[in-house]
Amino acid sequence: xxxxxxxxxxxxxxxxxxxxxxxxxxECEHALSHLYxxxxxxxxxxxxxxMRAHVAHCSPCLAELSAEEIVKQLVRRSCHEQxxxxxxxxxxxxxxxLRTTTVIEQ
Numbered sequence: 001x002x003x004x005x006x007x008x009x010x011x012x013x014x015x016x017x018x019x020x021x022x023x024x025x026x027e028c029e030h031a032l033s034h035l036y037x038x039x040x041x042x043x044x045x046x047x048x049x050x051m052r053a054h055v056a057h058c059s060p061c062l063a064e065l066s067a068e069e070i071v072k073q074l075v076r077r078s079c080h081e082q083x084x085x086x087x088x089x090x091x092x093x094x095x096x097x098l099r100t101t102t103v104i105e106q
Contacts, residue, residue: 027058028061031061039069
């Protein structure tokens with residue numbers, strides 16, 4: 001645990017090893033269903049700590065996390081192409097229309 005995490009959570013505070021309620025899922029099923037949130041840094045700090053605690057003690061989930069992390073790195077390295085300027089402009093125009101429509105309807 002980093003110094004920042006220790007000071008934010010307290011020196012000896014235990015970490016519950018899974019985010020939120022599992023609602024009928026096993027801890028592993030629940031952890032794996034939140035794997036991409038973890039990889040994309042979309043979890044709250046507490047949920048991230050819980051996920052780290054789970055994979056630290058669960059070899060199958062750690063293996064799955066490692067495999068997904070490798071795939072994500074390979075995709076990131078392999079996808080350097082940009083969409084054509086005309087396509088980007090069309091998508092930007094559609095977002096502008098959606099944003100304007102949403103603001104007007106509210």
